[in-house]
Amino acid sequence: MRRRGLYRAVAFLAAAGLVAGACGGSDDSAPADTTEESSEEAEAPAEEPADEPADEPAEEPAVEAGDEAEGDVDTEIVEEETAIEYGGSVSVGLEAEATGLRPWEDTCSSPCYNMMVAVYDKLVEQTSSGAYSPNVAESISANEDFTVWTMTLRPGITFHNGVELTAQTIADMFPIQQAGAAGSGAVSAANLVSVEATGDLEVTYTLSQGGSAFPASLARAPLGMVFDPAAAAADSEGYSMAPIGTGPFVIDSRDLDNETTFVRNDNYWATDPDGNALPYLDSISFRPIPDEGTRLDALLSGTINAMQTLRQGTIRDARAARDDDGADITLWEFQGNNLGGGMFNVLVPPFDDVRVRRALVKMGSQEQTIEALGGTGISLPATQWFSPDSPWWSEKVAEAWPQFDFEGGVEILTEYINDPERSDGKAVGESIDVELSCPPDPTLIAAMQVSEQLYTASGLVNVTLTNFDQQTHIGIALGGENGFVGDHKMHCWRWGSDDDPAVSLNPALAPPTAEIAEAAGIPGVVSPLNFPNWFSPTAFQAAVAANQTDDFETRFGLYESIMLEFADQVPVYYSGHTATAIGTDTNVLGLNSWHLPSGELGIGFPAAEGRWAEVFIAS
């Protein structure tokens, strides 16, 4: 029972990250850096061949690895040249209220992270090149097999309540993280066994199996954000309302569903590269404004001077307001590895037959789906879990991914339908039943109706469209009541994140049930995060191997082989990459030019999660 509870926690954490965030994901992209202090630049995958290509016909790819594709207008990460100014306040409109402000407990998506990074610092952060670099940590290194990681903290850092940050603080955080709803999942996913203070500022992490991407876990909230364990243990509930971190801002007031205000931390440890104290702003406040249109209007009318969005339609409207109506706003856009689409439950007929999955993917039009989502000219069609500007993106996979081929799909489906041994038990020649389900968002509703019409046009598919609220939608796929097999059939979902692939991809490849694990000869290795319930021994082994080396080329080849298998077996399908943006008044600057202690530029604002310490208001 405890194991099941743990699975549920892990699954829900990840599910919420994948879906509830609706484009969420955190902020990392590229291989984990396992060197001390500084990080290696993430390199483009080059021309390293991987496994044999899938047998799908290829079209000329629209983009090359590392390129920005048309529509992807990521704001450049550069040094801000305008002279910094102290003072002022930024009011940020968020798409939702934070579920809570406890990193170990509250499952967060983009709005929540925006608030958390104001008050908490991460042990490790990501640079503009995508590599991981120490932040509150001064250095981090691993033993040869990546099972023991040693981290040294920076000296002289104190919490907002004056308590000093030491190695023992990190060790004391561990039991709280293990018990927390968000933390327990992260601990499990990272295979983290123990955290010990092996010096005043030296912390030793021990993993149950090698994890070359472990620093990526320290760049995420549950394990990476530093909190005061004594205060957390004393009053966990109160901590959500009055969080204590080491971050650039201190909580001032929190009025749930209305406004949360943070004021400048005068004792903040970090400085900008010129040695100026941070943060620049006097205060920052966050206001949940769930309606996309209202939030944009609030920015345009000056009610707020910043907002975040993960919706293509809002980005389209904001671009129009800026370009056509002359609105004085800046759009800080980012389109990363997170992508929309869905999955087939491969344990449920007829989706257990790869012919059906291939046919449905071929009969679906990515282009039309993206148009229905309002993402034409904004969102890139996806072929894999990585965007073309990611070092993990593979041209070979892009070529292998099934392209729109309606008649080809009909042909494959006809073969299945006329197979006397067809898996759904229907009579030969009878149409298949497809239940396509998405949350009741207008954009998703439009997109699913596009698929419905295409499938129906084949005359071979009876389509039922269903909508359930997001929580129910996740629960259906999670399927805790039926051994995590789920009750879903064809299910809208989000894939990928800007984390290291080991964080986002590996848990989705482990056996979905104990029976499958046993049959595969790896009893006990079961992942409730394998939502499509698709298990391939070769993909699983590749994922495990990729987590046990830090050689990028090797890892790239392994992840490419997994993506090629996805393209061949299609347990999942894709629409477009998730475009995100933070909109601000034009005098709000610095979102694209924050720094790590090493002086390197940080990753910017992936998934519309800003770092607010180096933001300033130009007069």
Next chain:
Amino acid sequence: MAITNSSTTPEFPRDRLSNVSSAVAGPTDIAPKRTTFRKILRSMPLRVKLSSLWLVLIVFGAIYAKLDVAWFGGSLPLQDPNIQTNGFIRETGQFGTGQPIEGMSTSHWLGTDAIARDTFARIVHGGWVSLVVVVVSACCGIMIGGFLGSLVGFVRGRVETFVMATVDVILAFPALVLLLAMVSIFEVRNLFVISAVIGVLSIPAYTRVARANSLAISSREFVTAARAIGTKPSRILFREIIPNVLPTLLAYTMVAAAFVVVVEGSLSFLGLSVQLPTPTWGNMINQARRDIKINVAQVMWPSLALTLTVLSLNQVGDFFQQRREIRGSNL
């Protein structure tokens, strides 16, 4: 013709029963005067006439759309509400040339929605859902609620206390919340389920209206007279009470229908009414709101249809209620 009656009541010639009612109530009421359609029409203010015209158009359009799909295979001159005009055309192997969120044109009178479907066709088809829900809820309300209210208003006692307490509890609960709870029980939400749920929830309101009228009518002289001559209670209920409650219920139906249309629209807006891609005014508004900054008309058209329908139902309902009150005051 002999009537089998209880042993304590004397037999009374059955053919004289209606004369009792008429004699006691006077010549002006109960047996209503024949009112011709022309007379009603003439007595209508202009706004009620216009409202009636709108309702007739909506009903006609909805039936026409349904017939087009069900009987004529889409051959009548009305576009398919679910055809995406920019969608894949299998015969040509090409995508259509239609545009999403298009403005008004000769080919699309009210433009197209986010996936290039004809908005006019969707509004006309959307009327069918509203029509069915209204008719079913009215039938449930009148047949079950009306009967129940008439019965308890007539028999009184513990039955009345129990029934009305139940009705009060249901009515005290926020209607939309109750509706959401009931709708969420069903995995498949088709027109039958939605109509049935709304119909069931209409019963308490009709019960209360019927009971109030039944109470008043039960104390009328003609009912007393019927009792005095030993008429069976069931006969009094069906021959004297219910026929007099019914006109009030029918007048109330128009007002209740307006509420039902709004309720169905709310459910659709929340994605909890009939399943996609069936068009309803509510789901049209919901789907178009994303693009409101680009083309407000796509939200406006279904909203206008909904608003005008509700307004019209209220106007017509008020008119008939007033007529009923005037006639009731003559009693």
